[in-house]
Amino acid sequence: MDEQYKTAVGPERAPVIEPGHTFGTVTEKISAIVLTRPASNGWFLGFGIAFMLTMMLLYSIGYLFLKGIGIWGVNIPVGWGFAIVNFVWWIGIGHAGTLISAILLLLRQSWRNSINRFAEAMTLFAVACAGVFPAIHIGRPWLAYWLFPYPNTMKVWPQFRSPLIWDVFAVSTYATISALFWFIGLVPDLATLRDRAENRWAKLIYGMLSMGWRGSARHWHRYETMYLLLAGLATPLVLSVHTVVSFDFAVGIVPGWHTTIFPPYFVAGAIYSGFAMVLMLAIPIRKIYGLEDFITERHLQNSAKVMLATGLIVAYGYGIEAFMGWYGGDRYDTFTLWNRLHGPYAVPYWMLLICNIFIPQVLWIRRLRTSPGALFFVSGVILVGMWLERFIIVVVSLHRDFLTSSWGMYYPTRWDWMTYIGTIGMFLALMFLFLRILPAISIFEMRTLLPEAEVKAE
Amino acid sequence: MKRDPIYGTMAEFDTPQALIDAAKRTHEAGYKKIDAYSPFPIEGLAEEIGFHFNEVPLVVLIGGIIGGLTGYVMQYWMSAVDYPLNIGGKPPHSWPAFVVITFEMTILFAGVSAVLGMLALNGLPMPYHPVFNVPRFAFASKDRFFLIVFSSDKKYHRAETRQFLESLAPRSVSEVPS
Numbered sequence: 001m002d003e004q005y006k007t008a009v010g011p012e013r014a015p016v017i018e019p020g021h022t023f024g025t026v027t028e029k030i031s032a033i034v035l036t037r038p039a040s041n042g043w044f045l046g047f048g049i050a051f052m053l054t055m056m057l058l059y060s061i062g063y064l065f066l067k068g069i070g071i072w073g074v075n076i077p078v079g080w081g082f083a084i085v086n087f088v089w090w091i092g093i094g095h096a097g098t099l100i101s102a103i104l105l106l107l108r109q110s111w112r113n114s115i116n117r118f119a120e121a122m123t124l125f126a127v128a129c130a131g132v133f134p135a136i137h138i139g140r141p142w143l144a145y146w147l148f149p150y151p152n153t154m155k156v157w158p159q160f161r162s163p164l165i166w167d168v169f170a171v172s173t174y175a176t177i178s179a180l181f182w183f184i185g186l187v188p189d190l191a192t193l194r195d196r197a198e199n200r201w202a203k204l205i206y207g208m209l210s211m212g213w214r215g216s217a218r219h220w221h222r223y224e225t226m227y228l229l230l231a232g233l234a235t236p237l238v239l240s241v242h243t244v245v246s247f248d249f250a251v252g253i254v255p256g257w258h259t260t261i262f263p264p265y266f267v268a269g270a271i272y273s274g275f276a277m278v279l280m281l282a283i284p285i286r287k288i289y290g291l292e293d294f295i296t297e298r299h300l301q302n303s304a305k306v307m308l309a310t311g312l313i314v315a316y317g318y319g320i321e322a323f324m325g326w327y328g329g330d331r332y333d334t335f336t337l338w339n340r341l342h343g344p345y346a347v348p349y350w351m352l353l354i355c356n357i358f359i360p361q362v363l364w365i366r367r368l369r370t371s372p373g374a375l376f377f378v379s380g381v382i383l384v385g386m387w388l389e390r391f392i393i394v395v396v397s398l399h400r401d402f403l404t405s406s407w408g409m410y411y412p413t414r415w416d417w418m419t420y421i422g423t424i425g426m427f428l429a430l431m432f433l434f435l436r437i438l439p440a441i442s443i444f445e446m447r448t449l450l451p452e453a454e455v456k457a458e
Numbered sequence: 459m460k461r462d463p464i465y466g467t468m469a470e471f472d473t474p475q476a477l478i479d480a481a482k483r484t485h486e487a488g489y490k491k492i493d494a495y496s497p498f499p500i501e502g503l504a505e506e507i508g509f510h511f512n513e514v515p516l517v518v519l520i521g522g523i524i525g526g527l528t529g530y531v532m533q534y535w536m537s538a539v540d541y542p543l544n545i546g547g548k549p550p551h552s553w554p555a556f557v558v559i560t561f562e563m564t565i566l567f568a569g570v571s572a573v574l575g576m577l578a579l580n581g582l583p584m585p586y587h588p589v590f591n592v593p594r595f596a597f598a599s600k601d602r603f604f605l606i607v608f609s610s611d612k613k614y615h616r617a618e619t620r621q622f623l624e625s626l627a628p629r630s631v632s633e634v635p636s
Contacts, residue, residue: 023497023601149536157536161548161555169562177569184573188599192497195596211583214590215598217481217494218512219580221504225514226576230569233518237565244558447498455475455500 014301016111017449018293026294026446030439031196033289039436042288047432053425060418061136069139071415077401078394078410083137085390086420088245089273090130090427091171092266092386094178095238096274097123101181102234105227111302113445114294118285118434119278120182125430126277127175129423134171136419163247170244177237181230187213188223188444242270249393255332256340256397259324265317272310272356273386275303276379281431283372283379285440294441297370304369307360307382314389315357336397344409345396348388355385465588465636466608467619468595469628474500477603480626481506484605487622491611495589495604517575518568525567529560588636606634 017026064071074081097119104112135144147168149158158165190210197203213219246266249257279300286295325337340349359381368374395410434440447453471477474496481494485508492507504510533556537543542550577583589595589606598604605628607619616633623631 027497027600149532155541156543157541159543159545160533160537160559161545161552163558166558166562169559173562173566173569176566180569180573184576188498192599195599207585208583211577212585212587213582213599214587214595215495215497216580217496217500217503217507218509219582220496220499221509222512222514222576222579224499225512226518226572229515229518229572233565233569233572237562237569240558240561240565247558444498453474453498453500455478455502 014297016114016296016298017446018296021293021450022452023447023450026450027192027196027443029291030294030441030443030446031193033435034193034437034439035197035202037289043432043436047429050425050429050432053422054429056418057132057422057426060415060422061132063415064136064419065141069137071413073410073412073416075408075410077406077408078398080394080398081410082412082416082420083133084248085387085394086423087130087133087137088266088390088394089387090126090133090423091174091245092242092270092273093277093383094123094126094130094174094274095242095267095270096278097121097126098174098178098181098234098238099271099274100278101185102231102238105231106235110449111298113449114291114296114441115278115282115299115303116445117182117185117442118281118431118440120178120185121431121434121438121440122274122277122281123178124175124182125427125434126274127171127178128430129427131171131175132423132426134167163244163251166244167248170241174237174241177230177234181234184230185227185442186438187211188215189439189442191215192443193439239267242266254397255330256321256336256393259321261317261320261324265314265320268310268313268317269386269389272307272314273383275307275310276382276386279303279307279375279379280383283376285435287372289435289440291441294446300372300375301369304363304375304378307379308363311356311360311363311382318353318357332402335400339400340392340396343396343400345392345399349392349396352385352388352392355381356389359385463635464609464616465591465634466606466614467616467623467631468589468592468604468606468634469623469626469631470594470597471603471605471628474503474603476627477605478503478506480605480623480628483626484607484622488613489607489611489619491608491614493606493608495595495598495606497599497601497603513579514572514576517579518572521571521575522564522568526560526564528567529563530556532563533559588634591635592632594630594632602629609636 021029072081072083074083097116100112100119101116101123105116135141138144147158147165158168187210190206191213194203194206194210197206243263243266246262250259250262252258282295282299282303286292322337325333328334340346360378362368362374363378368378399410400407469480471480477494477496478500481492481503484492485506490508494503494507496503534551537552537556538550544550548555589598589604594602595604605623605626607614607623609616613619620631620633
């Protein structure tokens with residue numbers, strides 16, 4: 001790490017890593033969570049609940065396949081219900097992981113080193129949850145592969161002028177690159193676990209996964225080039241993914257969707273909710289596993305500042321939407337604005353404004369930015385708010401069609417809720433497993449943060 | 459074929475600075491086939507052992523170009539050549555609409571080539587390697603730093619090389635059986 005950066009941190013800001021650690025203690029402390037620490041009752045309880053919710057997800061998907069999407073609340077005119085709301089919500093949450101691992105790497109923000117690993121895992125699991133919805137919402141899920149261009153007896157190809165097909169490519173590329181980035185980042189740490197594991201099977205499995213990594217200088221040299229290039233590729237990718245997701249809406253001529261501000265405002269919202277999820281995971285993890293030395297007050301503060309900034313961009317997006325609804329003079333747009341504020345879904349809309357704009361402003365107060373409890377609460381509020389935002393975008397625009405004869409209402413059924421809560425369970429179950437079998441903090445990147453890692457340039 | 463029973467001689471160091479200094483001196487002493495092992499990337503270490511050029515960026519560039527071409531040509535051929543369909547009066551070759559998938563395919567191919575290219579150039583996966591025969595080498599992934607002179611080096615001499623490495627004030631020196 002460069003000297004200039006370390007001095008710039010200054011005395012009044014909390015350090016990225018508490019003093020007194022060595023290469024050995026960092027390695028021990030992080031690998032012990034996986035290798036020697038027995039699974040606690042709390043872990044079993046948490047995993048058990050998450051696993052039961054995952055089973056509920058599978059049950060509700062099974063019933064969906066049996067009965068069809070009639071079990072959901074979707075109808076005409078509201079053909080896009082919870083499935084799209086949840087898809088956009090989950091994909092957005094994933095974005096913070098890529099932001100932390102790729103964009104902050106390119107910006108040389110070394111504080112990212114202690115949170116990038118589990119943030120990347122979060123990305124991967126969130127994208128997995130998101131991926132469930134497009135596959136199951138299409139009515140005939142056994143034909144989901146029609147989305148991909150493959151030679152077939154019907155001789156037709158996908159419609160490449162449609163944003164929905166762009167989305168297939170964007171999301172599958174994003175899932176692939178996120179998985180690669182995460183796995184390749186793990187390889188040197190898997191080698192550490194291979195060398196430290198006592199159990200024969202653990203040694204063998206970590207050994208195979210680490211692919212014989214031995215830390216050669218030549219290998220590190222190519223590895224670092226690769227890692228930097230991958231970060232450089234993931235940066236425009238992550239911005240493109242939510243942009244393309246917003247095209248799914250913005251390209252349609254539905255009032256409330258057909259606006260050019262959607263791409264930047266979607267990306268900001270994605271990072272906003274993603275950082276909220278990072279904090280909701282990091283705060284309990286650092287407490288339970290005693291990782292306050294590595295995930296310090298500084299990380300909490302910085303994440304809170306990112307949320308504050310992206311939250312303001314989101315607020316600006318709402319403001320411009322409302323302004324254009326009035327200034328644009330299109331009667332359907334004006335009606336959409338009025339309908340959001342006073343229509344049948346006014347309560348969720350006002351809740352959305354409270355959750356996303358008003359409550360997060362408490363993060364201006366330094367004392368709350370550094371208090372784990374307060375941050376946990378605000379993050380929860382933001383996650384609810386961002387979910388409501390997607391609900392408003394999808395449902396409020398659709399339920400009032402252009403002709404009053406086609407107006408309708410959307411009420412989610414218990415199957416909608418079970419599927420949604422089920423994906424939260426699946427996300428948490430994967431997170432619980434990840435914490436027990438892989439190092440949740442990047443060990444080798446933490447070593448580079450220690451003062452003893454510095455070498456004099458010739 | 460009879461193999462050389464010795465793969466090389468290895469010295470162990472406590473700090474990254476000691477390793478980088480030792481690597482520099484060993485390279486200057488005329489040993490060319492050497493390698494250094496560390497638990498994290500050390501800036502400038504690869505240069506000290508005479509490794510200056512890596513092909514990863516080239517691989518990524520080629521991968522990206524192939525990906526971009528694949529993406530665009532695929533869409534062009536499918537929509538404008540093989541089965542042109544008139545949808546909403548848009549021309550079969552609607553290039554602005556093809557930009558997104560071209561971009562995604564560029565990233566996909568470039569990213570996959572970055573990872574596979576790095577692994578291939580590093581000769582990984584390679585679960586077995588002679589350096590793992592040294593018991594102390596398990597610390598190379600924790601907090602120790604190693605320097606090896608391979609027996610295939612022209613200047614390599616079992617006793618002299620050992621003596622030379624010992625002169626670099628390492629923690630220990632050991633021979634690596636192949």
